[in-house]
Amino acid sequence: MMRSAVYSFDHGVTHASELAEALGINLSRIDVHVFPDGESRVRVSAPARTALVYCPLDRPNGKLVELMLAVDALRRGGAERLILVAPYLCYMRQDKAFHEGEAVSQQAVARLLSALFDRIVTVDAHLHRVSSVSEVFPQIEAENLFAAETIAHFAARQGLAGQCVVVGPDEESAQWVARVADVLNAPSFTGRKIRRGDRDVEISFGEDIDVKGKAVLVADDIVSSGGTILSAIVAMRDRGASSVHVAITHALFDDAVFERMMSSGAERVWSTTSVPHPTNAISLAALLSNALRRELSE
Numbered sequence: 001m002m003r004s005a006v007y008s009f010d011h012g013v014t015h016a017s018e019l020a021e022a023l024g025i026n027l028s029r030i031d032v033h034v035f036p037d038g039e040s041r042v043r044v045s046a047p048a049r050t051a052l053v054y055c056p057l058d059r060p061n062g063k064l065v066e067l068m069l070a071v072d073a074l075r076r077g078g079a080e081r082l083i084l085v086a087p088y089l090c091y092m093r094q095d096k097a098f099h100e101g102e103a104v105s106q107q108a109v110a111r112l113l114s115a116l117f118d119r120i121v122t123v124d125a126h127l128h129r130v131s132s133v134s135e136v137f138p139q140i141e142a143e144n145l146f147a148a149e150t151i152a153h154f155a156a157r158q159g160l161a162g163q164c165v166v167v168g169p170d171e172e173s174a175q176w177v178a179r180v181a182d183v184l185n186a187p188s189f190t191g192r193k194i195r196r197g198d199r200d201v202e203i204s205f206g207e208d209i210d211v212k213g214k215a216v217l218v219a220d221d222i223v224s225s226g227g228t229i230l231s232a233i234v235a236m237r238d239r240g241a242s243s244v245h246v247a248i249t250h251a252l253f254d255d256a257v258f259e260r261m262m263s264s265g266a267e268r269v270w271s272t273t274s275v276p277h278p279t280n281a282i283s284l285a286a287l288l289s290n291a292l293r294r295e296l297s298e
Helices: 010-023 061-075 106-116 148-157 170-185 227-238 257-263 285-297
Strands: 005-010 026-029 032-033 040-043 050-054 079-084 119-125 141-145 164-168 188-190 192-197 200-204 216-224 243-251 266-272 280-282
Touching: 005 010, 010 026, 010 050, 010 192, 010 285, 026 106, 040 061, 050 061, 050 285, 061 079, 061 106, 079 106, 079 285, 141 285, 148 170, 148 216, 148 243, 148 266, 148 280, 170 188, 170 216, 200 227, 216 227, 227 243, 227 257, 257 266, 257 280
Parallel strands: 005 026, 005 050, 050 079, 079 119, 119 141, 164 188, 164 216, 216 243, 243 266, 266 280
Antiparallel strands: 032 040, 192 200
């Protein structure tokens, strides 16, 4: 039996391959066959004692069931330690019941994943009232990595170091945006978000913020409907920015939102490889492999 290996479904295999190469271990595909009734048959080959299961959990509902079946197959094959590598971790936003009868999805999904894995590694988990991912998974090891420095180093290679202003769309992003700006040796500021619905968002910026004639990097950890980031792009263009680039950890938006970003004045839109997306440009392989390397010697 192999000592350790990376396992991946087809939907994440490109970036799982990058991770396996960075770690210097084998990549093994998880085979899924979907029957006419919608049920899945999951097979793994050559189980390792330590199995790193790579699975970005965007569009998660079907993935969670197949992930559960893959873990069963790995355990039956002799895997002793299972690590979930989920660069995007689903259902982290709802950490309380806002209305009577609602599920607290964060806790429900955490119970499921805690029963399956010994350790979870994710990137820029979208947490609100919970301060750390270890609070979400108190019964197992859990680690939340931050992509800010990885994004900043990428932006520096694009010529933005010391040459831009870093903008966060809302107060929640202030600390994260400050990390990006610090690496780029750039000033930063954030706007104030007013949300009226899932797709109805207004961002306001202080009158004293001056970006006229300057390059702007709009940075955010997650974009889905795109309302927040679109508002920030328009605001920067209206204030005379010479260029607006966008950098995102988790790109969950569709082609229509991307087209609106470009038509609103974005010059380039870059995302990390946390989920497969046409805007992927910033590899997370080094960040993830550094966190996972100790698994190879245990």
